[in-house]
Amino acid sequence: MPELPEVEIVKLSLKKTIKSKKILKVKVNNRNLRFKIQKDFEALLKRRKIIDVNRKAKYLIIILDDNKYLIMHFGMSGTLHLLKKEFDFKNTNLSFYKGQNFPSKHNHIELFFDKFKIVYNDPRRFGFVKFLNSKKELVKFLKNFGIEPLEKKFNIKYLKKILNNKNKNIKNILLDQKYISGIGNIYANEILFFSKINPNKLGKKINISEMKKLLVFSKKVLRKAIKKGGSTIRDFKNAEGTKGSFQDEFKVYNKDGFRCPNSLCAKFIKKITISNRSSFYCPDCQK
Ligand SMILES: [Zn+2]
Structure with missing residues (x-):
């Protein structure tokens, strides 16, 4: 998609x-x-x-x-x-x-x-x-779309507003277009890995230092994907010629069973389902 x-x-x-x-x-x-x-x-x-x-x-x-x-x-x-x-x-x-x-x-x-x-x-x-x-x-x-991660208005103040008191997990908040628009499943998995946050963690439990990481890595992951020509996955497998290459850089997406990319970690990437969507994370690095 x-x-x-x-x-x-x-x-x-x-x-x-x-x-x-x-x-x-x-x-x-x-x-x-x-x-x-x-x-x-x-x-x-x-x-x-x-x-x-x-x-x-x-x-x-x-x-x-x-x-x-x-x-x-x-x-x-x-x-x-x-x-x-x-x-x-x-x-x-x-x-x-x-x-x-x-x-x-x-x-x-x-x-x-x-x-x-x-x-x-x-x-x-x-x-x-x-x-x-x-x-x-x-x-x-x-009008029903939230702020985009690449917009200036996507800042700590905004994150505080959408995370405070939320009994919803962070993965679903990132994917909810009315809060943040434009983050899909692939990139949500990657952003949470870089931010060291467990996808099941509730919004209200995300602290300021984790919010800062979410801000930085949402922007970084999306910018890098744009630079790499996007990700060419499943639906585009018939494409020939120039493909996006961001899929070669996935850290956790579709990497279940693989060693965690963090060199100091010996754990394997786990796959779970959250709201019918595949989530990939490292149980040790992402708390
Ligand atoms: Zn790990």
């Missing part, structure tokens, strides 16, 4: 190509994504100019002219592809999962520009693409 770093990489690579370009044609091959694509979607997008590309948490936001917006969420298996006319729309080259082979199936939405097209592909269809009519709609859509 693409998380914040992967969507950030899509944003950066997409922005370079589509900014200031005009959508000439829209083709919807399958309207049944997580939310049904609205009837007038094609008409609403046609002839619109791309003003900019932005991101909030795991949502990609394409800013269109006249205060209209296109929001994309990649769900479990969504990918975006950029195909150039000069290569007969055959090669795809966008973002962390970029491979030269363009998938032949599950290409649900196609946006045509002058010299290229972008295609939304999603075999499992948990993702969605949604047109928003105004800035007001955008603000409303994003």
Whole structure:
């Protein structure tokens, strides 16, 4: 599942190509994504100019002219592809999962520009693409999302506010988008390992020095993942060519049974399930 770093990489690579370009044609091959694509979607997008590309948490936001917006969420298996006319729309080259082979199936939405097209592909269809009519709609859509770890407002004061008196475990708090947006399961596991905090520890038990570690490592882990081109895992196993390489740096994620990466520790990484999600941690290093 693409998380914040992967969507950030899509944003950066997409922005370079589509900014200031005009959508000439829209083709919807399958309207049944997580939310049904609205009837007038094609008409609403046609002839619109791309003003900019932005991101909030795991949502990609394409800013269109006249205060209209296109929001994309990649769900479990969504990918975006950029195909150039000069290569007969055959090669795809966008973002962390970029491979030269363009998938032949599950290409649900196609946006045509002058010299290229972008295609939304999603075999499992948990993702969605949604047109928003105004800035007001955008603000409303994003209002339930908490602060992002990469924002300045993500500080000790904010952490205190969301952790104090919480009878919920820290792993679930990190994953709860209304408190902190953009941390997914992989990165939550890694952040807790670096911060030396047990995933089952309750929010109210996290002390100031642990909060400081959470702050530092949330930013560090996400920044490093962006730099490494994100993580190429399960859903992207078919990708060829340039893949993200952050998966090579996982300390605990998917490492159950392996020795703890802390050289002073002789324990093995343990896997447990918290709220139906796999959690990986070192029982000795993470208290
Ligand atoms: Zn350890």
